[in-house]
Amino acid sequence: METIIQGVFNGALMGCTYALIALGLSLIFGVMNVVNFAHGDFVMLSMYFTFWAGSIWGVDAALTPLITFPLLFSFGIIVYYGLINRTLREHYTIQIAVTVGLMTFLRAITQLVWHAQPRALPYSFIQGNIHLGGYVIALSRLTSATISLIIIAGISFFLSKTWPGRTIRATSDDLDAASLMGVDFQKTYALAFGLGSSLTAIAGSLLMTFQQVDPTMGLRFGLLSWCILALAGLGSIPGLLISGLIVGVGESLAMTFWDPRARSLVIYLIFILVLWLRPRGIFGRK
Amino acid sequence: MKHKKDRIIEKFLLLLLLIFALIIPLIIGSNQYNVLLVTTVLLYGVMATSWNIIGGLAGQLDLASFAYLGLGAFTSGTLFIRYNFSPWIGMVIGGLVAVGFALLIGIPLFRFRIREVWYALTTCALVEILKVVFTMWEEVGGPVERYLPYYRGSLYHMRFGSYIPYYYLILGLLLIVLLVNYRITKTKLGYYLKALGEDEIAAEALGVNTRVCKLRALVYYSFLIGVAGGIYANMYGYVHPSFFNGQESIKVAILGIVGGRGIAYGPLLAALLLVGIQEFLRASIGGEVSGLYLVIYSVILILVVLFRPKGIATIFQGIYQKLIRREVKKEDV
Amino acid sequence: MSNEQILKTSKLTKSFGNLIAVNHVNLEIYKEEVVGLIGPNGAGKTTFFNLITGLEIPDEGQVVFKGTDITAIPPHKICQLGMSRTFQVARSFTEMSVEEVIRVGAYNRKKEKEVQEKVDWVIKFFELEDIRNYKCSDLGLASLRKVEVARATATEPDLLLLDEVGAGLTSTELFRLMSEIKRLNQETKITICVVEHVMQMVMGLCERIFVLDAGELIAKGVPSEISNNQRVIEAYLGRRGYSESSSAS
Numbered sequence: 001m002e003t004i005i006q007g008v009f010n011g012a013l014m015g016c017t018y019a020l021i022a023l024g025l026s027l028i029f030g031v032m033n034v035v036n037f038a039h040g041d042f043v044m045l046s047m048y049f050t051f052w053a054g055s056i057w058g059v060d061a062a063l064t065p066l067i068t069f070p071l072l073f074s075f076g077i078i079v080y081y082g083l084i085n086r087t088l089r090e091h092y093t094i095q096i097a098v099t100v101g102l103m104t105f106l107r108a109i110t111q112l113v114w115h116a117q118p119r120a121l122p123y124s125f126i127q128g129n130i131h132l133g134g135y136v137i138a139l140s141r142l143t144s145a146t147i148s149l150i151i152i153a154g155i156s157f158f159l160s161k162t163w164p165g166r167t168i169r170a171t172s173d174d175l176d177a178a179s180l181m182g183v184d185f186q187k188t189y190a191l192a193f194g195l196g197s198s199l200t201a202i203a204g205s206l207l208m209t210f211q212q213v214d215p216t217m218g219l220r221f222g223l224l225s226w227c228i229l230a231l232a233g234l235g236s237i238p239g240l241l242i243s244g245l246i247v248g249v250g251e252s253l254a255m256t257f258w259d260p261r262a263r264s265l266v267i268y269l270i271f272i273l274v275l276w277l278r279p280r281g282i283f284g285r286k
Numbered sequence: 287m288k289h290k291k292d293r294i295i296e297k298f299l300l301l302l303l304l305i306f307a308l309i310i311p312l313i314i315g316s317n318q319y320n321v322l323l324v325t326t327v328l329l330y331g332v333m334a335t336s337w338n339i340i341g342g343l344a345g346q347l348d349l350a351s352f353a354y355l356g357l358g359a360f361t362s363g364t365l366f367i368r369y370n371f372s373p374w375i376g377m378v379i380g381g382l383v384a385v386g387f388a389l390l391i392g393i394p395l396f397r398f399r400i401r402e403v404w405y406a407l408t409t410c411a412l413v414e415i416l417k418v419v420f421t422m423w424e425e426v427g428g429p430v431e432r433y434l435p436y437y438r439g440s441l442y443h444m445r446f447g448s449y450i451p452y453y454y455l456i457l458g459l460l461l462i463v464l465l466v467n468y469r470i471t472k473t474k475l476g477y478y479l480k481a482l483g484e485d486e487i488a489a490e491a492l493g494v495n496t497r498v499c500k501l502r503a504l505v506y507y508s509f510l511i512g513v514a515g516g517i518y519a520n521m522y523g524y525v526h527p528s529f530f531n532g533q534e535s536i537k538v539a540i541l542g543i544v545g546g547r548g549i550a551y552g553p554l555l556a557a558l559l560l561v562g563i564q565e566f567l568r569a570s571i572g573g574e575v576s577g578l579y580l581v582i583y584s585v586i587l588i589l590v591v592l593f594r595p596k597g598i599a600t601i602f603q604g605i606y607q608k609l610i611r612r613e614v615k616k617e618d619v
Numbered sequence: 620m621s622n623e624q625i626l627k628t629s630k631l632t633k634s635f636g637n638l639i640a641v642n643h644v645n646l647e648i649y650k651e652e653v654v655g656l657i658g659p660n661g662a663g664k665t666t667f668f669n670l671i672t673g674l675e676i677p678d679e680g681q682v683v684f685k686g687t688d689i690t691a692i693p694p695h696k697i698c699q700l701g702m703s704r705t706f707q708v709a710r711s712f713t714e715m716s717v718e719e720v721i722r723v724g725a726y727n728r729k730k731e732k733e734v735q736e737k738v739d740w741v742i743k744f745f746e747l748e749d750i751r752n753y754k755c756s757d758l759g760l761a762s763l764r765k766v767e768v769a770r771a772t773a774t775e776p777d778l779l780l781l782d783e784v785g786a787g788l789t790s791t792e793l794f795r796l797m798s799e800i801k802r803l804n805q806e807t808k809i810t811i812c813v814v815e816h817v818m819q820m821v822m823g824l825c826e827r828i829f830v831l832d833a834g835e836l837i838a839k840g841v842p843s844e845i846s847n848n849q850r851v852i853e854a855y856l857g858r859r860g861y862s863e864s865s866s867a868s
Binding site for chain 2: 035037086087091093094096098100101104105108109110111112113115216219220226227261262264268271272
Binding site for chain 2: 674
């Protein structure tokens, strides 16, 4: 029983960060219907930046989002204008081909710069454990989950209460109507892509406080966030959060009770079942 | 309407290519590593050309090619290891197992009308699922390579002391796959697939049973790659769950897209060029700076997609038409 | 026109949320006639087509085609039974050539060996010889519309449904398309049902006309009856009371 609760707890904490990654993806896919296969690799890239900042300049992983957030935001804008924008009118497979090219590129770059072996940061000031009854909670995971929740709430506020946020929502609802209202869709797309990418920066830094990184983990993060998106459906941030929790807990329980290797198996099985049974997602609007 | 002269020139060019393909091992045969490289390039040609049936014609972005390759390899390999089954029979059974699995997945997928991105992601997840399953399934897979029994130069066991026979095997398979592709495009199925690949609703209104057509495309595709899997296992001499490679499956689909959607020889062209470049770069600079060859490769890939969104094949079509059509016009006048 | 019914709908109903797009529509089409289905925008004409061709499933009611109940049968089977259609927003196979597109239609009835013959016949009938090798993406709107009619004809239907084939065409193009449709009906005896809001086209082409308004069948009859029908005029021009209240608000 205790291991179950421990597992659920660990998974839930992880799930908050997963939800953050998926939120970035949902911004991009929801607004411009572009499938970014490189999204998971953006996470991987942010993790490496965090590793760099930590190992070269001694910046703590918990603080690196201050650097990586603007960095990935700009990177997202560059990718949008350099690649995505040029393929918007093409068949969707062409868009995918270009993001796959980007994915391969990012993976190769990280391999080139940081080599293939896994990297981890030796310390972070949010390390240590909290003992609560009989349970152990890693401070780093707790902090990551809290920050993720705050950011998700912040994005939710941004989308509903500010002008640029509203243009993003309006564009995702109805591009033509939004254009008629004077929304410049190019700028909105770029903003959504930049913001979506920069969310991976925060997630990457947070993950780095308790996890190691290697160049091949991008695809897993990518599929994982698609899984959460499929569960949640488009347009519901609370749904995204709950789906993140489901995926995190499912993964954690699979690792504890079945086999550590089965962690992604559970996620993919959830993904396929959801697609077959609830194509609009569990929380998605119609 | 194609003119007689066109056809003759086309046939001549094809013959030239075939002769070239046949004598390559004689030129580079002294270096086994080079033969392996060329064979690998051809294998990607086989996979991308098979992919063309489901991806190019039927327009379904399938990312599971290495799932079928792995299933074919494991079926043929396991039958060989356990029961001393000849891989010649094993590879056909492997193809059938791949078909069985494809139907198991394809029937509900098409039943629930899962399309575009979601189809792509499901099939992508399938490869990863199989990889985990085969890693955990100790009786057949497991984390350690399972080597095929060693026979030096046994035709029955498809074990040769050199890579050259595998080269010819893959080349033969490539010709079969091209022929199948060509045949399909000339028949009802091909026209139906092309139509539904562009617009499913309009195709259905013309009497096309889209579900059955897509399943048939899936069957051809998975069978051909499953058979290739049997040769693959024998060529490398072992089976391992890493055969289920999501990344490489995506690559096969990309070759199909970059080659030119629905153009039968497009994917092959893309495989020869892109995988050729990649393997060449890997061989020449891969040892010194790991990752650099992939950086160059991915930049080339992105540039090709941006500047030739209709496919590499269109470059050659352009050149070809300039060479041939000019004469045709004169004839017409 | 014979007295044998080819299509009959009874109490056909479909709603989307609170909007009733098609409301208890009963109509019948007889063999070899050309009928028109007209009505203002949003009257439910396209939904009606979607219901009888299996693209959408009715909430209520029945569709009988050549004596068979075809309610909720998938579109491809309905086409195989002999009902074919075009789409309001041209759904073209952009990367295929005109000939290939027609071939797709022709395979509905013809075996591999006879298909080319059928394709040639359709191309000749619709005078598409000059553009037979053109890609659909290179065609103008008028040719696209014609190709859509041609590919639907190639399936050898008994009943051909044309959904606003005239939309966006100039009056000359419209006139030529009309005469081709008329000729098709005369030479092949195919029953044709056209959805239009270009009145001129319907009046000149159709033997009988059905009028839909807000999902309901409000009138049916020969063109002269329809053009003098008070309810039809109201539906098109708006009732006086309605237009006043809408301008006031």
